[in-house]
Amino acid sequence: MSIYRLVAVSRLLLQCNRLGSTTFGKYYQKHNPRYHENGFLIHRCTKHTGTIKNEKEKLRTYIVQRYIEYVNNYTKVLENRFPAAMRMYRVFSVGIKEFLKDLKTYIALRIKIAKNGGFSNMSRQDIELYQKMPSDMWRIAPVLILSAIPFGNYVIFPLAFLKPKTLLCSHFWSIQQKAEFTVQDLTNRLKNNKPVFRALQAKTDLVTPGELKKQWKRIIGLLGSGVHPTAQEVLACKDLFSKEPYSLSTLSYSHMGYLLKMYGLRKTLFRRKKLKYKAFLLFQMDKAIIREGGVETMSTDALRNACLIRGLNSSHLSNQDMRDWLLQWLQVSENIDSSTFSLLLHCPIFFAYNHPQNWVLIY
Numbered sequence: 268m269s270i271y272r273l274v275a276v277s278r279l280l281l282q283c284n285r286l287g288s289t290t291f292g293k294y295y296q297k298h299n300p301r302y303h304e305n306g307f308l309i310h311r312c313t314k315h316t317g318t319i320k321n322e323k324e325k326l327r328t329y330i331v332q333r334y335i336e337y338v339n340n341y342t343k344v345l346e347n348r349f350p351a352a353m354r355m356y357r358v359f360s361v362g363i364k365e366f367l368k369d370l371k372t373y374i375a376l377r378i379k380i381a382k383n384g385g386f387s388n389m390s391r392q393d394i395e396l397y398q399k400m401p402s403d404m405w406r407i408a409p410v411l412i413l414s415a416i417p418f419g420n421y422v423i424f425p426l427a428f429l430k431p432k433t434l435l436c437s438h439f440w441s442i443q444q445k446a447e448f449t450v451q452d453l454t455n456r457l458k459n460n461k462p463v464f465r466a467l468q469a470k471t472d473l474v475t476p477g478e479l480k481k482q483w484k485r486i487i488g489l490l491g492s493g494v495h496p497t498a499q500e501v502l503a504c505k506d507l508f509s510k511e512p513y514s515l516s517t518l519s520y521s522h523m524g525y526l527l528k529m530y531g532l533r534k535t536l537f538r539r540k541k542l543k544y545k546a547f548l549l550f551q552m553d554k555a556i557i558r559e560g561g562v563e564t565m566s567t568d569a570l571r572n573a574c575l576i577r578g579l580n581s582s583h584l585s586n587q588d589m590r591d592w593l594l595q596w597l598q599v600s601e602n603i604d605s606s607t608f609s610l611l612l613h614c615p616i617f618f619a620y621n622h623p624q625n626w627v628l629i630y
């Protein structure tokens with residue numbers, strides 16, 4: 268065989284070998300699922316891609332978890348760095364929610380009263396809120412108005428936080444502040460008891476001589492000696508408060524001013540009208556207590572608030588002591604009408620003037 272023939276055979280064998288390898292390789296790739304059509308191993312590529320996805324997911328989860336932890340701890344961070352500012356923020360955020368809630372209730376009560384024309388279907392709690400909200404609204408109004416002015420909140424909020432009793436209402440006070448300010452307010456009210464008693468005492472000689480005058484002088488004598496009359500003794504002198512000298516229409520201007528201050532109200536030009544409205548609200552509260560089952564159904568907080576409204580310091584009194592005291596008041600309230608509202612207004616003198624818990628605050 269010549270050299271040329273050997274070269275031709277070698278080339279032919281090489282081509283056959285290449286063709287066979289390529290054909291077998293394509294066949295193997297086609298029938299083996301581990302291979303991609305381009306010849307790459309699928310399981311290696313999938314494993315590599317899955318690893319990248321898992322790492323990204325772990326990183327994303329880690330970032331989200333850290334973000335949640337940061338948000339949850341952000342309040343603590345602010346409290347540590349800015350304790351006064353956070354305390355102020357909490358006071359105003361909680362206070363404004365409570366104030367708006369009571370304001371909505373107050374508006375609903377006013378609409379209800381306008382439609383029904385009275386308080387006959389209102390609860391004791393609603394009437395107490397109704398008589399309390401106007402003063403709270405007037406007290407908080409300057410803060411709300413000034414805070415609406417651009418940059419005004421930077422001035423008025425810190426100022427209100429420093430002077431909460433003057434610039435804020437009870438919705439923004441802490442439990443400690445409520446107890447403290449309540450005692451302060453009641454102490455200021457009780458300072459007007461003696462002038463009211465002196466005004467009653469000064470008109471004793473104007474009472475027509477007779478049995479009624481003897482009974483009245485006995486009541487004045489009991490109060491002057493440090494004890495209180497009973498509800499029956501007070502009711503025996505009821506007629507003195509429907510006409511001269513103790514009806515609302517015959518009280519002196521200064522006498523009415525002391526009565527207003529005794530109930531924590533401001534002195535105004537229309538004192539008689541304001542006192543009559545106060546007596547009307549007290550009368551409606553008393554009727555609501557009786558309508559709802561009497562003092563036996565009232566909670567401790569309700570008893571304390573009821574005593575406070577009527578001029579008694581109940582800080583260290585038991586529930587039964589408060590019930591007994593309120594029963595005396597209600598016994599009088601049940602037996603009067605609009606013509607003897609003056610008698611109801613003077614009940615703090617008849618039943619609380621010499622009470623030890625009140626004298627503790629004054630002296």
